Each structure stands twice: as C-alpha cells, then as structure tokens.
Amino acid sequence: MIADITICMDILTSSWFATYFYSPVPLLATATEGETADSSLVLASVLLSLVVIYFASKLGGEICFRINLPPVLGELVGGVAVGVSALGLLVFPEGGFSANDSLLMQFLQLTTEVTPEGLEAVFSSQGEVVSVLSELGVIILLFEIGLESDLKELIRVGPQAAIVAVVGVVTPFALGTLGLVYGFNVPIVPAVFAGAALTATSIGITAKVLAELGRLSSSEGQIIIGAAVLDDILGIIVLAVVASLVKTGEIQVFNILYLIVSAAIFLIGAILLGRLLSPLYVKLVDEMKTRGQLLLVSICFAFVLSYIAQIIQLEGILGSFAAGLVLAETTKRHELEELIAPISDIFVPIFFVCVGAKTDLSVLNPTVPSNREGLVLALFLIVVAIIGKVVTGFTILGKPDLNKLAIGVGMIPRGEVGLVFAGVGSASGALSQSTEAAIIMMVILTTFLAPPWLRMVFKEPAVSPQEQESS
Template sequence: MELEFAQQFVRPILDKISSTPSSSELIIQDFAVIMIVASIMALISYKLKQPMIMAFIIAGMIIGPNTPPFSLITHVEILHVFAEIGIILLLFVIGMEFPIEKLKNVGKKATFIAVAEASGTFMAGFAVTQAMGFTFFDSLFVSLAISVTSTVIIMKVLEELGMIKDEATYLIVGIAVIEDIIIISLLAVLQSVASTGDLTINEVGMSIILVIAFIVGVIVLGSKIVPRCVDLVGKTNHSELLIIAVLGVAFGLSFIAFKLDISVATGAFFAGVLVAESKMRIATKIIATPIRDMFGALFFISVGALMDIKQLPLFIIPAVILIIVSFSAKFITVWAASRAQRLGKTTSLKTGIGLSSSGGELALVAAKGGADVGATSSFVLPMVGAMTIISTFISPYLIKYGWKLASRLESKGTGSSDTK
C-alpha cells in the first residue's frame, strides 16, 4: 500500500520538482524575484525618505545580468517588454494631467522660458559631450536626457515645504508642461532620424513635419472623437470597461506612432491629453494610476537591470560633469528668460532653482529611446541612469535650501519679488 501511494502521488511531485523548468515557469520565477527585490528596496527607500525611482533602479541593478556573481533572473528580455508597457502607461497618465484647455492657459511667459531652457540646456549639453569625444547620436540623446526636469520631484519637495501656492510654483508648473511636450516631440524626431541614419536637411525636415502632423492630427481629430467615446463608456458605470477602453486609446495611439517611426511615448502622452478632455478623466486617472505604478516600477527596474556597474568607473566622471552642466545651464537660461519677461528677482531665482533639477522618468525614457533604435553606445543608458540617481538625491536639497536662501534675500530687501 505504501509503495503504491508513493508511485501514485509522491513520485509525480518529485519528478515535477526535479524536471527542467518550462519557459512559463521561469518567467513566473523571474517576476517573483523582481517583485520581491523591488518591494524590499522600496521599503528601504521609504524608511530613508528617498524617491522610489532610486529604489527601483537599484533593485534592477541587483537582479540584472551585469551584477556579479550572477543574474537573479533568466529572461532579461521580458524586462524590455515590461519597460515598453511602463513607458506607455507613464506617459499616458502624465498626459492626463494636461487637458487641451490647460495647455492653452500656460501663458506666453511659461512658453518663452520653457523654450529657452530646453534649447539652452540641449545646446550646452551637445557642446560639452562633443568636446568629451561622444559620438554624434550619443551627444544628441544625452543632451536631450539632461534637458529634462523632474516635475514629480519638484512638486513633491515644494508641497512638503508648504510652498505649493507660491507665485514661482505656478510658473514652474506651466514651464514643465511645455518642456515635457518639447522633450517628447524632440525624442520622436531624434528616433525617426536615428532609425534611418539619414541626416540630410530633407530627412530631418520630414521627421519634424511628421511629428507636428501627428500631434496636430491627434489633437484636432482626436479631441472630437475620443472624449465623447470615453464619456459614453463611462455612462455604463463599469470601471472594468472604462479602463479597458482608455488603455485601448493609449496603446492604439502608441502603435500608430510606432508605425510612423515616432516614439511610442508621444502617442501615449497625447492619448492621455485626449482622455483628459472627457468628463471621466478623474475616474479614469484613479483606476489607471495603480496600473501605471506597477509597470512604471518595472520600467525603472529594467533600466537598472541594463546598467553595467562594472563600467561605473568609466562614466562616473562624465556623469558628474554633465550633471553640473545641466544644473548650470538650466539655472542660467531660466533666470535670464524670467528676467527678460520682467519677472521679479526672487521669482526668477526660485524658478531657476526649482527647474535646475535634472533627471526623472523622462530622462530615462529619452536615453532608452536612443538604445531602442540602436543609435547610442552601450554606456549611455547606464550613465544617464547613474545621473538620474545622483540628481534625484541632490535635487530635493537644492530646491529646499535654494528657496530658503531666496526667501532670506527677499526678507532682507535685497531680492524682493517686486524688485525689477
């Protein structure tokens, strides 16, 4: 009887345990490792009061194939899939913060400053990277990455300081809106040009026209169709149906952008802009945010996993130099553009400090965009990842103490916001 029991029940279990795991089993195993390590690092980051982005990037570095003694995951390519989904969902939810009416109301001052900041930082970054011996496309994508401002970090710090209603804060939000659109549009153009390898004026011009046509077409035509459809679905009062419908919009526009050789991030962002025009935008954002958080975490983990820490000594000095260039270029251009718009000294100073922070999710999206089309060298993504970690750590302190200094100058009468 015991032998029969062993043959019927125990032996199959032992055989299953000892057998070679299937591909699906390995994927589940990888996913379990990713989530466990990420949750541990997130808890540590929470206890240390550090941004979660840092926790997820470090988690990716721990489990990745480039970290000795061995990789904790077997299917690294699955991270690429998660990363792509993460990019789409991240930009989709960001786009939902900017309905068309809000984009119209950001004002000429914010637009002028955003254009000056983005172009000034990009040109400074390109000049420095070329002087450092970077390839042409490495310089382009790195310059784009350092032109990004982490709006999430800025708003979180200002909220904690109780300065969310400050005059400079409203200006920073408006500038950040325009800057995000500029960066996403430039990424689409750079990826389009890099994928063909053709740098002629005609090719670059066609890429720019294609991106502009896509954005205008989406806003003009999409604003008449998508919000109404979303509202129609929302009337069913089924949250499952609503989330499936809006994700269909996000992935649908991302796919169209991809087929046009435009960044999927561009399609996802403007899908969010269209959904923000509907009456269901608040409900949609609430149910979409948890999905965004999960796949967003997987995106940052994938970036960490692709970082080769053994190369850290090779790019740490260039990374530090570029962080200094980014901080300096942003502060100078924002300060000068703000003063040119007749803003007060204190407001200009606070705005310059607030927008000086570099990095965030869009910087990593820009760096990965170059890697996705094979235009950049292998060190670019890990270098931008290291820059993101460093600048994410520095930025809150820079904003906190910089604004305190500006307030002290104002109280002493040397930097009053009314002083022109």
C-alpha cells in the same frame, strides 16, 4: 527607446508570444532541444522575474520613503541591486550576457531538466517579454500623467515649455560636441553622438517624482512635463540626424522635416480630434453595462494613439500622454484616475526596476585601465549634462514667481533615453569603448541625482495630489 519599442511590437506579433500565454503544457515541463524556447519555462521565468521586480521596487521604495527620498529612486536602486551590477538576478541578453550570468536562470536549471541550449533560448525570450512589460509600464505611466495634467495649463505654459525644451537640447549638444572635439580630440562623429545623448530627458522618471511630490499640476510641473514631451520629439529628430550621418555620411533633410511635421500634426491632431470625439466616448461608456467598460475603452484609446505614434516613427509614450490629456477633459477623469492607479502599480515598477537592472556600474571602476579615459570624459559630460539642463529654467523671463531651478533640475535625468543613444552609437560602431563608457556613466549619475535634488529644490512642503484636488 524607439528601437526597443519596435522590437517589442515584433514580439507581440510573434507566434511564440501567444503560445506561451495560452500554452496548456505543465509549468515545469522540460525544454525542447534546439534553439526554440519552451513556452511554459518562459512563463515560469517571467513569473520569477516579476517576483524579483516587485520585491526590489517595494523594498527600495519603502526605504527611500522613510528617509525622505522619492520612492522612484528606491525603485531604480532596487533595480541596480538585483541587476547586472550586484546580485545578477535580473539580467538581459542585450547587454551581452548569457544565461549563466543570471541567477534566476541558474535556479530554473536546478529545478527543471532544461538543457543548456534550451536555457539560453528561455533566457532570451524571458528578457524580451520583461522588456515588453517594461515598455507597457512607461506607456501606462505617461497615460496616467496625462490624466493628472491640465491641458489648459499646458497650453498656457506652452511658450515657456518650448523655450526650456529648445535650450535644453541646443545647449548641452553644442557644449558637449565642441568640448569633446576641441578639448579631448575626440573624432567628430563620436563627439556628435555623445552630444546627442546629452539632449535627452527621461520624462518617465521626472514625471513620477513630480507626482510623488504633489507638484505635477503646478506651473513648474507643467512646464517640465511640456518641455520633456518636446524634448522627446527633438531627441528623436537629433537621433535620426546623427544615425543618418553615421550610415550615409550626410544628413537627410527630408527625414528631419518629416519627423518635425509628423510630430506636430500628431500631437495637435490627436488633441483636437480627441476633444471632438470625447462626448461620444462618454456616451459609449455610459451605455455599456458590463464590468470594466470605462477602464478598457480608455486603455484601448491610449494604445491606439500609442500605436499611431509608433508607426509614424515617434515614441509610443507621446500617444499615451496625448490620450491622457484628452480624457482628462471629460467628466470621467476622476473615476478613471482611480481605476488606472492599480494598473499603474502593477506595470510601472517594472519599467523603473528594469532601468536600474540594465545599468552596469562596472564602468565606474577606476582600477580597470580601459575605464580611466572614460572616467575623464564622463566627468566632462556629467558637468555639461547638469549645466546644460539647469540653465533652461533661467531662460524663462518675466516670471519671478517660478522656481526656475526646479525646472532646470527636473530636466536633468537622462534615464533609458540616454542609454538608447549610447546603444545606437555602439551598434553603429561610431563610439569608442571609452566614449561609450563615458555616456553610460553620465546617464547613471543624472538618473540617480535628479530625484533627490528635485525634492530639495522644492522648498515648500510637498502637497499630495489628493490634497490638491480637495483644495
């Protein structure tokens, strides 16, 4: 995700991004010759993509809701249905695909006079813009999750969350790496990369499921969220270490220490400084008389913290989560929760549908000879991925009332975070085709397995956030 967000920041600062949003050119103008994308056609293709995304998310979510599954699972499945694995409507160039692989691009070509060269440029730009919107979606999601979290409860469960996070990183990494090296004779570097991919936890997927189940503010929910945040930090450090090992053949201790110290200073500093400045925030909002003052000031605060997190080589979602935690301590919390909900409804589905759309299920086809070795490796990685996270809940001692299985299950999904590890490993040339396929299959299964399993392990009836608030 680090690389994705860096690309996104580059896109936001590029000239064509501003041009296509503000271009006065008619919507279906002909694309210019050459590699430059026509801004109006980029906008047209993005609008078509959003229609597909929203339709897929609502259809999938409604179906899952009616069969008692988390709606977020429906959004993921809807993404798979419209993505590279099925209909090919929502396709992204980073997967090695071209405009001819996208039905949306073919429809655009039929309804305009765009040239093949111009179509490829539009396809590339459209993919980048939708990816930016997807990253904004997860940033807003984590801001909303921060608002719904209790900072005092997070601090209270901090030691337990830290134990869960550390065990959830060390256990699968060690089991995966050693198992691949000694059990499957995989070379050390790709084995380390695969082990590193096992350490990730997709906080966005788990947090959304917990919110849907009304369990976000429970002790189990807060431990899972706290551990997932720490997991992200530890995952960044592991990825940096492994990437350094591939590039230089040695581990750079200074970079590891920098990431650890910067992460600690950022999270603690953001929360302390935010609590100190929160009275000024409330006073500023109260004195403003124009429409949307609370929402815009709060979003700006979240984006500033996300920006700071990004430039110090952390993840932007950590900044938005910290912003939500800080603002949840103010008197504006409930009003802000109501205001951010429709914004979340617009952007968050883009993130989940895109995760599903980028998932290539063809790697599961056993009739393809190159997939068979990957399937065997994948089976091993899947077992390690599940066991390595499920055991984390049972490492918490002296808390008999906790649903420890739920905590472990909540840490299982790898989601887009695991795909980032696979992508970095593939780009570096460290992974063989079979190992890369095995990692992708592990990510796919853990991502889709966790939401329904999490619902099952919470035996009591789900309580909505509104019911929790009224009680």
